[in-house]
Amino acid sequence: MKVLMINDHTERIGGTEKYIELITKELEKKGITILKVSYGNKRKETSEELILQEPKNLFTKYYRKSFSSKKNILRIKKFIEKTSPDVIHIHNINIDPLSILRAVRGKNVVQTTHDYSLLCPESWNTHSNMEECPTGIKIKCWTKHRRSKWPFYLVSIYSFIKKRKETRTAVKKFICPSFTIKKYMEKNRYEKTHLLPYPLTNKKTGKKNPGKNRIIYIGSLEEHKGIIILINEMAEVTNKNPDVKLTIIGTGTKYNLVKKRIEKLGLDQAITLKGYTENTDEEIRKNVAVIAPSIWMEQYGLAVMEAMINKRAVIGSNKGNIPKLIENGKTGLLFIPEKKGELAKKIMYVLNNPDRAINMGLEGYRKIKYHDTAKKHTKKLLEIYLKEK
Numbered sequence: 356m357k358v359l360m361i362n363d364h365t366e367r368i369g370g371t372e373k374y375i376e377l378i379t380k381e382l383e384k385k386g387i388t389i390l391k392v393s394y395g396n397k398r399k400e401t402s403e404e405l406i407l408q409e410p411k412n413l414f415t416k417y418y419r420k421s422f423s424s425k426k427n428i429l430r431i432k433k434f435i436e437k438t439s440p441d442v443i444h445i446h447n448i449n450i451d452p453l454s455i456l457r458a459v460r461g462k463n464v465v466q467t468t469h470d471y472s473l474l475c476p477e478s479w480n481t482h483s484n485m486e487e488c489p490t491g492i493k494i495k496c497w498t499k500h501r502r503s504k505w506p507f508y509l510v511s512i513y514s515f516i517k518k519r520k521e522t523r524t525a526v527k528k529f530i531c532p533s534f535t536i537k538k539y540m541e542k543n544r545y546e547k548t549h550l551l552p553y554p555l556t557n558k559k560t561g562k563k564n565p566g567k568n569r570i571i572y573i574g575s576l577e578e579h580k581g582i583i584i585l586i587n588e589m590a591e592v593t594n595k596n597p598d599v600k601l602t603i604i605g606t607g608t609k610y611n612l613v614k615k616r617i618e619k620l621g622l623d624q625a626i627t628l629k630g631y632t633e634n635t636d637e638e639i640r641k642n643v644a645v646i647a648p649s650i651w652m653e654q655y656g657l658a659v660m661e662a663m664i665n666k667r668a669v670i671g672s673n674k675g676n677i678p679k680l681i682e683n684g685k686t687g688l689l690f691i692p693e694k695k696g697e698l699a700k701k702i703m704y705v706l707n708n709p710d711r712a713i714n715m716g717l718e719g720y721r722k723i724k725y726h727d728t729a730k731k732h733t734k735k736l737l738e739i740y741l742k743e744k
């Protein structure tokens with residue numbers, strides 16, 4: 356059996372890429388061949404992988420979102436013909452969605468909904484007051500979903516409508532990592548949805564004691580992840596306790612902005628930008644708590660799960676799926692990111708009450724240890740691949 360994975364990027368960026376790598380490993384163990392189509396700086400083609408050129412400037416970036424490329428459709432089609440995959444598994448396709456969807460039409464296509472991009476043109480699914488949109492974009496609230504400047508937003512809406520139409524034609528089944536997003540998908544007439552939560556990345560947990568005054572952020576450095584809020588709140592935390600250390604693991608398009616912000620607030624000593632690292636479990640265990648400050652409707656919350664599996668307390672925003680994972684006061688603490696100073700307060704609480712933090716970590720572990728392992732998850736994934744509907 357051959358499975359073609361299609362995703363915007365191949366290099367490790369965030370949770371989605373991590374997930375693809377995990378299932379690739381498991382599927383390969385079962386003798387399944389994994390093929391890949393993605394976008395990068397340079398075009399490349401091998402017998403198992405096709406990398407297409409990503410748009411270089413803002414104009415082509417927006418243009419490519421709204422209009423398919425005949426050349427790319429042909430390249431993808433040819434690659435599919437040559438490799439003849441049994442299943443095409445689409446993940447995030449925000450760079451060149453229309454070319455991809457046209458090229459895979461009529462094939463056995465499944466898509467995992469890693470974000471809200473089929474429900475909101477800005478993919479956050481929040482209104483301008485930061486509240487969750489109860490329905491996914493509708494005519495009555497279309498202006499409230501805008502976060503970018505008007506001309507960009509209008510282009511986004513145009514490409515969103517086109518993408519939605521093509522998706523309904525091309526994708527046969529949707530795999531939803533959380534019940535939250537599954538409900539939204541069904542409300543928006545995406546009927547063939549399957550619930551399949553992300554697997555646990557690691558079942559071995561270390562006994563190592565957490566380092567005093569240490570907290571960690573793991574995730575991509577993007578605005579919707581709330582990374583800027585976290586840095587701003589750190590200024591307040593270090594005012595009260597200058598010994599607090601925050602480690603940031605991950606990269607993203609806001610890397611330089613984050614770096615500048617840290618310098619501007621004089622937090623160079625308190626915050627370490629570590630970039631991407633392979634062994635996140637080991638990093639997590641060095642800390643008292645994991646911070647998950649997302650400001651979009653977090654559709655899953657991988658960092659929250661990673662905290663729990665490593666028996667660490669977690670402080671998460673009250674957005675999307677996060678409050679469904681964190682039992683406030685028991686397995687972690689929730690905060691409202693719009694309320695200035697709230698995150699700082701919760702961080703101080705956890706650091707000042709290390710015994711409570713250890714307890715929350717243990718409670719979290721108790722809650723999560725029944726989640727599927729990667730092996731079990733992949734078995735269910737294969738069943739979905741092979742299902743008629």
Ligand SMILES: [Zn+2]
Nearest residue numbers: 488491492496
């Ligand atoms: Zn809305």
